[in-house]
Amino acid sequence: MxxxxxxxxxxxxxxxxxxxxxxxxxxxxxxxxxxxxxxxxxxxxxxxxxxxxxxxxxxxxxxxxxxxxxxxxxxxxxxxxxxxxxxxxxxxxxxxxxxxxxxxxxxxxxxxxxxxxxxxxxxxxxxxxxxxxxxxxxxxxxxxxxxxxxxxxxxxxxxxxxxxxxxxxxxxxxxxxxxxxxxxxxxxxxxxxxRGLCSLEVTVNTANTDLHSGSFGGGVPNALHALVSLLATLHDDQGGVSVDGFYEGVPELSSLMREEFAKQMLDEDQLKASLGLDSLYGEDGFSFVERVGARPTLELNGVYGGFQGEGTKTVIPKEAHAKITCRLVGDQDPQDILDKIKRHLEKHIQPGAKLQIKDGEKARxxxxxxxxxxxxxxxxxxxxxxxxxxxxxxxxxxxxxxxxxxxxxxxxxxxxxxxxxxxxxxxxxxxxxxxxxxxxxxxxxxxxxxx
CATH class of the missing domain: 3.40.630.10 (Zn peptidases)
Known part of the structure; x- marks a missing residue:
């Protein structure tokens, strides 16, 4: 049979x-x-x-x-x-x-x-x-x-x-x-x-309590402002990661692999339409399938802090948080990438703000x-x-x-x-x-x- x-x-x-x-x-x-x-x-x-x-x-x-x-x-x-x-x-x-x-x-x-x-x-x-x-x-x-x-x-x-x-x-x-x-x-x-993986949680602290924005606004650091400006330094205008040494160990795409990616014949216009997007985003010089399959990333998964209830509360928050994950390729070492991100964040943190970083998952x-x-x-x-x-x-x-x-x-x-x-x-x-x-x-x- x-x-x-x-x-x-x-x-x-x-x-x-x-x-x-x-x-x-x-x-x-x-x-x-x-x-x-x-x-x-x-x-x-x-x-x-x-x-x-x-x-x-x-x-x-x-x-x-x-x-x-x-x-x-x-x-x-x-x-x-x-x-x-x-x-x-x-x-x-x-x-x-x-x-x-x-x-x-x-x-x-x-x-x-x-x-x-x-x-x-x-x-x-x-x-x-x-x-x-x-x-x-x-x-x-x-x-x-x-x-x-x-x-x-x-x-x-x-x-x-x-x-x-x-x-x-x-x-x-x-x-x-x-x-x-x-x-x-x-x-x-x-x-x-x-792709490999590493993750971290970032906390920014300023004053020892939330403050009235009328009494202190414009005169003290705001944890949310400090965090947002800090996170903005992680990428350049073309979607690349700005952390020094981040791309060390990332291999160039071989011609064979580029051919295999091209054979997938992904319709990027159809993808945009299905997601309700006007445009895709990412590193220059790479197609969508190359970006998500063979290039490393640094993504913000959550950013939060301050008052989030209904209506308005005029405070300057003393604390703000972000969750970050990186997808890794090639020989990128998860701990090495975390260390490089920490150095970058410590270098760019706003005066008057204090930084706490907690490591998360790590995988090659x-x-x-x-x-x-x-x-x-x-x-x-x-x-x-x-x-x-x-x-x-x-x-x-x-x-x-x-x-x-x-x-x-x-x-x-x-x-x-x-x-x-x-x-x-x-x-x-x-x-x-x-x-x-x-x-x-x-x-x-x-x-x-x-x-």
């Missing part, structure tokens, strides 16, 4: 099975769901065992469990480590869901549930592709290991020490991850880069050469099923654990996503297009056999 016929013959059974997993509210950010995280991990372990995987283990951590399994009966063949996560985002606002987030529902060829595309649905594809090969051929063409965690949505705190402690156990020739998306329906993509960027043999085989596998070869892209977001896997295990990372950008991951009515459920199974089988 062909794999296409095999998967069609058990499609409803597999979807019912996936619905069971999606029904478990494994929300890692909420302590009230700790038992659900354990339940989801145990469900996964049982499913891996029934699929034919061996050495299935549920590792307890200081947070949520990590599930491991393997099938190592292909001597001399490559070893593939599949990574994914079974934890999901909170569901608020609940009233915006058409159907309850943990009561999976299929409508118009889409499976609706929290975790449908991020990431239970995509992890499930790997389990069922492996199971299919074992049932069809009674052996796998490669060695397989799986490492599925329950903390990806809360920064994977327990996974790095697990990787370090189990480096030999997890050793592999390629790391395979499905937690990204196609560019659009029928247009597959393989990400060759994820991930990059891989698109000519890597493993990525080329993955692109071929997409072409086998979708009829068009995957494009190589760089994603503007950050998945910090990808860089950690690459560094700790010294293996190429292949990000073969099967979601779509409009599937509402992290939002109400998250869903997974079942066309890509069907094609994803076949693509993973093709990739494993090509290896």
């Amino acid at each position: 062909s794999y296409e016929a095999y998967f069609q013959s058990i499609r409803e059974q597999q979807l019912d099975e996936l619905k069971q997993w999606l029904s478990i509210p494994s929300i890692s950010a909420l302590s009230a769901h700790k038992a659900d995280l354990n339940k989801a991990a145990e469900w996964l372990a049982d499913t891996l065992t029934r699929a034919g995987l061996e050495n299935v283990e549920v590792h307890q951590t200081g947070g949520h469990p990590i599930v491991y399994a393997d099938h190592l009966h292909a001597p001399g063949k490559p070893t593939v480590l599949v990574y994914g996560h079974y934890d999901v985002q909170p569901v608020d606002p609940l009233h915006l869901w058409t159907t309850p987030p943990f009561e999976p529902d299929i409508r118009d060829g889409k499976l609706y549930a929290r975790g449908a595309t991020d990431d239970k649905g995509q992890v499930f594809l790997h389990i069922k592709a492996i199971e299919a090969i074992l049932k069809q051929e009674e052996k796998l063409p490669v060695n397989i290991k799986l490492c599925i965690e329950g903390e990806e949505e809360i920064s994977s705190r327990s996974l790095p020490p697990f990787l370090t402690a189990n480096r030999d156990k997890l050793a592999s020739d390629v790391i395979l991850i499905s937690d990204t998306s196609l560019l659009e329906p029928g247009k597959p993509a393989i990400s060759t880069g994820l 960027a991930f990059n891989i050469d698109p000519s890597d043999r493993m990525l080329q085989l993955a692109a071929d596998a997409y072409e086998d099923v979708y009829g068009t070869r995957a494009l190589f892209t760089k994603d503007g977001g950050s998945i910090p654990i990808v860089e950690t896997f690459s560094r700790e295990l010294a293996a190429p990372v292949v990000m073969m996503g099967f979601g779509l950008p409009d599937e509402n991951l992290h939002a109400p009515n998250e869903h997974f297009n079942l066309e890509n459920f069907d094609k994803g199974l076949l693509t993973i089988v093709s990739f494993l056999k090509r290896l």
